[in-house]
Amino acid sequence: MQAPKIPATVITGFLGAGKTTLIRNLLQNAGGRRIALVINEFGDLGVDGDLLKGCGLETCREEDVVELTNGCICCTVADDFIPTMTMLLERADRLDHIVIETSGLALPQPLVAAFNWPEVKARLTVDGVVTVIDAAAVAEGRFADDEDAIRAAKAADTSLDHDNPIEELFEDQIRAADLVVLNKADLVDGETLDRVRAEVASAAGDRLVKMVRAEHGRLPADVLLGLSAATEDQIALRQSHHEIEHEGGPAHDHDDFESFVVSGGSIADVSTFADGLKTVIARHDILRLKGFCAVAGKPMRLVVQAVGSRVETYFDRPWGKNEARTTRLVVIGLHEGLDDVAIAAEIAGLTDQAETKAA
Numbered sequence: 001m002q003a004p005k006i007p008a009t010v011i012t013g014f015l016g017a018g019k020t021t022l023i024r025n026l027l028q029n030a031g032g033r034r035i036a037l038v039i040n041e042f043g044d045l046g047v048d049g050d051l052l053k054g055c056g057l058e059t060c061r062e063e064d065v066v067e068l069t070n071g072c073i074c075c076t077v078a079d080d081f082i083p084t085m086t087m088l089l090e091r092a093d094r095l096d097h098i099v100i101e102t103s104g105l106a107l108p109q110p111l112v113a114a115f116n117w118p119e120v121k122a123r124l125t126v127d128g129v130v131t132v133i134d135a136a137a138v139a140e141g142r143f144a145d146d147e148d149a150i151r152a153a154k155a156a157d158t159s160l161d162h163d164n165p166i167e168e169l170f171e172d173q174i175r176a177a178d179l180v181v182l183n184k185a186d187l188v189d190g191e192t193l194d195r196v197r198a199e200v201a202s203a204a205g206d207r208l209v210k211m212v213r214a215e216h217g218r219l220p221a222d223v224l225l226g227l228s229a230a231t232e233d234q235i236a237l238r239q240s241h242h243e244i245e246h247e248g249g250p251a252h253d254h255d256d257f258e259s260f261v262v263s264g265g266s267i268a269d270v271s272t273f274a275d276g277l278k279t280v281i282a283r284h285d286i287l288r289l290k291g292f293c294a295v296a297g298k299p300m301r302l303v304v305q306a307v308g309s310r311v312e313t314y315f316d317r318p319w320g321k322n323e324a325r326t327t328r329l330v331v332i333g334l335h336e337g338l339d340d341v342a343i344a345a346e347i348a349g350l351t352d353q354a355e356t357k358a359a
Contacts, residue, residue, distance in 0.1 A: 005125040006089070008098040009225060010112060012173050013132030014166075015104030015288035015332060016307030018183040022132055022217035022224075023101055029221045033096040036088050040068045040080075040103045081111065085120045097127070097225060104288065105169065105257055105332075108176035109240045115232035128227030131177035132217075136187035137308060138196045142166070165256035165334070166287075172240040174203040178210070178229040185213040207238070257287075257332065260340045264327040264351035266294040270302060274311045276350040281306060284333065284343050291329035293351070294319070304329060327351045 011019050020039075027035065066088070068080050088098060102108060108129050115126050134142075174180060180200055185193055197211055212223060267273040273293070281289060289306040293313075300315035319325050331343060 003094075003123075005123055006095055006098060007127035007225070007228075008100060008115070008124055009127050009227075010100045010102065010108055010129045010231075011132065011224075012102045012106060012108045012129065012176065013104065013181075013183075014134065014137075014170055014173065016137070016290075016305070017104065017132040017134040018214075018217045019101050019104070019132050022130075022181065022183065022214070022219070023099060025217050025219065026099070026221055026224055031221055033221070033225070034093065035064065035097045035099055036091075036095050037065045038068065038084055038088075038098065038100040039065060040101060040106065081114050082117060082119055085124060089120070089123050098124070107169070107172050107240045109172070109235055109238060112176065112231050112235040121232070126229065126231035127225060128178040128229040129176050129231050130179045130181060130224055131173045132181045132183050133174075133196070133200060134184050134307065135182045135193060135196045135213075136184045136310075138199055139188050139192045140308070142308065168241040171203040174200055174209065175205060175207075175240065176231075176235070176238050177204070178227050178231055179224070180204075180209050180211045181217075181219065182211055182213045183217055184215070186215040256334060256336075258334070258338050258340070259330060259332045260344075261291075262327075262329045262331060262344050262347050264348065266296045266325065267302075267327060267351050268296050270295060270313055273350050274304075274313055277304070277306060277311050277347070278309055280343060280346045280350075281311070282309060283346075284339060285337070286331055286333045286343070288332040289329055291327070293327040293329070294325040 011023060013019050023037065066084055068084065085098075088095060100111070102111065108131070112126055112129060115121060115124055182193065182196060182200070188196065193213065200211060201209070212219065277289065280286070286306075287308075289304065289311075291304055293302040293304055295302050298315070299318050301317055301319055303314055303316045305312045329347065331340070
């Protein structure tokens, strides 16, 4: 008899929505499930995978985590996704579930459609697409245009063609969802959260999408797993903006976004460093900044997570015996106007000997 298909959950959502925190909480409450993780990041600094590998849980052993850091998985299905799935399927210990964390800039649609490839269709199914939303960022208007300003600009220049890649990507990730997690709900009041729900429902179009609120990514595993949606059979009805506008055209790309890594030495004071980062982020409209820092006189590694003006820092573990104690931060923003040289120079003022490397 043919073995039942292994379910896979695709966890998507924009930069900084809280996907990795959600997955870490999921692993802590896995209920004995053997789960493999596929972690995809935009850029070559594997922050999320490193955090999950170091969680110290039996359910996130290093051999259960596969990192893909050479571009968004939605664009590298043949080169990365299919071989990775094949490798996981051929493991001697049969998995109970696979969780795939996409890059914050990925379209879920091409990835889900790849589950229809002959190599995996008979043995895998998409249990569900879970889209994580930063409720506070939505409430702040991070993903919506000022329509009055756009109309005024177009009236002044009739040749102006407006395109907001952030808003479109936000909508595309919602359109693919079986479940939307309204994360960071503790940062907004009830009325504001209702407004966020309405915005998410509008982005979903004609399809009703289930929503659930969360704080710090904390949800029972049974809420996220066991949706039994078989989304691969429905994904053609959940087209992205790119698929609608470029049917049969070029593949999706990420030319609107840029990523680079800033490396440096230790920092002297965590609070001063965080305040300095807020200034740099605001001045250059950085979408996402994350990574690890060495703090002078401290044996622990400092994790830095920044979304917009919110900068979070915490010590996660001691530095390894043979691990270089350095500061490495990945910076992500819109390609147009992102001055990597200036940003690196300003962060250099907060660390020792900072330098940049294109991601």
